[in-house]
Amino acid sequence: MATLTLDALNKRYPNGNAALLGIDLSVEDGEMIVIVGPSGCGKSTLLRCLAGLETISEGELKIDGERVNEREPAERDIAMVFQNYALYPHMSVAENMAYALKNRGVPKPAREAKVRETARVLGLEALLDRRPRQLSGGQRQRVAMGRAIVREPKVFLFDEPLSNLDAALRVQMRLEIRRLQKRLGTTAIYVTHDQVEAMTLADRLVVMNAGRVEQIGTPMTLYQRPATRFVAGFIGSPAMNFLPLEQGAAGWRLPGGACLELEGFEGRPSSLGVRPEHLRESDAETALFDVRVELIEPLGADTLAYCRLDGTATPLVVRLDGARQLDEGERLRLDAGIDRLHLFDAEGRRLERRSLDHGRAPLLPLSASL
């Protein structure tokens, strides 16, 4: 159990490549932080810096208020679960789990008792004498978890631990990791590129892009009020639709001709974002979008319709009820509530409504005309 503080962390490789640029993060005791981002965004590098497997170029890393930049991984009192598990192939499950304790000089009886206790928690008792190659993917994953838990570290570090498992097992292990982490109350940092994992596991979510933190917040905050266009596009599946805005005589023009009157926003909007699941069919003359369905993906509960704004090439994805029968080429009129629309400026920053900071947002004048 520990707090973790990252203060302006930088990582530059000797060849001049910068992998991390000024990462600030403060992790509470017992918190589960999930770091997401596209591949190459620096999330794994960040985790490896925390583990001590990579050196930190600048900035400070504190565990429980103590600077640990220069400490070896073993001295930081952290445990790491690797993507490919990294179990020692020549050791039995019990030996794998006991190895770290052995290196710390824990006497054999205490070691064995701890391994047995951890194995019981994880349901590994029957497998203690097996070698890793005799285990299935899920069991190996569990052993890797056991190896981390048995040491009772201050911080767990997870490096995409579920990406080698099949879909069903992934869901099961996801729940198990969450349950275990809550039960043990250990601070945890979890790196993934899977946003479902990210949303479900995180107390707080860190979205990274190109070595920088885009936004930190609870999963619902990130979903409802993404701070940047990047976060808006990254969180949520299918991704948010973005439409360019142009200033016209009657307000802000969308491709296809609809006009929006936008008031009360700070700054100058350049694009409009709306999530596929927040679009709904509308008969109203004032519907925002007139679209033509191009392709349909029925998912059972929902149907995804890939559309284009009528008369333009601008794509728009909409998630409709699974019961709705759709034909390709069909025309739809779609609308979304004003509170479901996100506005971003030319730099991709979110434009907030001025009054939103103080309690309820008032209804804004919005009209659409064709």
Added chain:
Amino acid sequence: MRYRRPGLDLLSHALLLLSIAMFLFPVWMALTAATHTRAELYTGIAPLWFGGEGIDNFIAVLRDPVGRLGVSVSQLLFNSLVMALGIAVGKIVIAILAAYAVVFFRFRGRMLCFWAIFVTLMLPVEVRIMPTYQVVSDLGLLNSYAGLILPLIASATATFLFRQFYLTVPPELLEAARVDGAGPWKFLCDILLPLSKTNVAALFVIMFLYGWNQYLWPLMITTDTAYTTAVVSLKQMATGGDNLVPWQTVMATALLALLPPVAVIVTMQRYFVKGLVDSEK
């Protein structure tokens, strides 16, 4: 063989038997010759069946000093064994450490070191025999076990083999070990060595045979017959000078000199095959 045809089977078995006979015939000749007296061997006809001496010749060469050499074959075998084991074990230990350094440590001139080691493949002992002799002689190591072993103890081949194996070890294994608190020595001893058991077994066989079969180097630096090896002594025994060559003694010594390498191959082969069958990785 994928095809199951009686004719083909017969042919392949015949070929196999023929090859076995070709390889075993000299051994058979040596075995039968070693059981005769010298006088019987000089009658002009090579005997292809056992003579009356039984194992007496073997016992004699093992116990008593042989001819002009002045040392018994036991001593020769012991010398060979020390040399072969020294070379095999030394080569493996040095290769493991060198490969470990080259693969797992980042230091200035790492690749230079690797290529320098690699280039020595082009310099076997026969090529560098004069300077090597000079060095060993200056160090006062002529006629000593150290002199027999040291110049042959480093192996680029073995270093290269271990390097290739280490490169296949997933880097996460090293990272997991670091997180688990294993320093460089512990990682080598607890993780890498157990994983490379089969490589060690294979190399031991090859390097033991290499050491056992050395001829030129031991011939150069051992003037004192107390340090002569079995392989070198065979040549000396078979050159009779003014006397008749005691072929029964030569044959008995040759057969005895065959035994240790055969024993090494037979015992190590098991680990070798086992390692191939149930791979640890």
